[in-house]
């Protein structure tokens with residue numbers, strides 16, 4: 001798939017996945033795409049747990065009983081390290097976001113879908129409960145979860161404002 005086609009095709013999918021499995025080889029390549037993302041001062045603060053054990057996936061689905069998690073064939077959890085990397089400044093959110101976007105694009109290129117689960121991890125202790133399931137050490141934080149599979153239904157594509165409302169050349173014009 002062409003690079004710009006991949007960017008345009010990526011979308012957050014929130015319904016059920018079909019039965020298509022995800023191989024460990026693909027999961028590894030997708031995580032490698034995350035590892036290759038930029039990070040502040042190249043401190044590489046995000047770590048990843050790729051989940052393909054159905055029992056572990058079922059435990060995650062108990063904590064997050066939404067269609068994607070209940071039918072995911074795999075998942076990748078992006079784990080943040082909040083330590084400061086430039087003087088006293090932490091960049092863990094940006095580092096995780098860069099890694100996750102790379103992984104979402106890689107998944108799209110392989111024909112899989114996912115959804116960036118971040119907001120939903122921040123309530124009802126969801127992030128902490130998933131950290132317990134995955135045996136993530138204290139001091140690290142479950143930041144983003146990507147349930148993975150092939151869509152069982154066609155998903156609506158989210159829209160974007162046109163270029164002129166989002167961007168301009170040389171000086172600010174009338175964005176948003």
Ligand SMILES: Cc1cc2nc3c(=O)[nH]c(=O)nc-3n(C[C@H](O)[C@H](O)[C@H](O)COP(=O)(O)O)c2cc1C
Pocket residue numbers: 010011012013014115116117118119120121157158
């Ligand atoms: C920082 C961040 C947090 C997000 N958290 C959630 C979430 O908790 N649950 C969810 O369904 N989608 C979440 N999303 C996905 C956005 O809702 C989605 O990217 C946006 O609606 C645009 O749709 P698209 O990704 O399909 O283009 C999050 C996205 C970002 C960048």
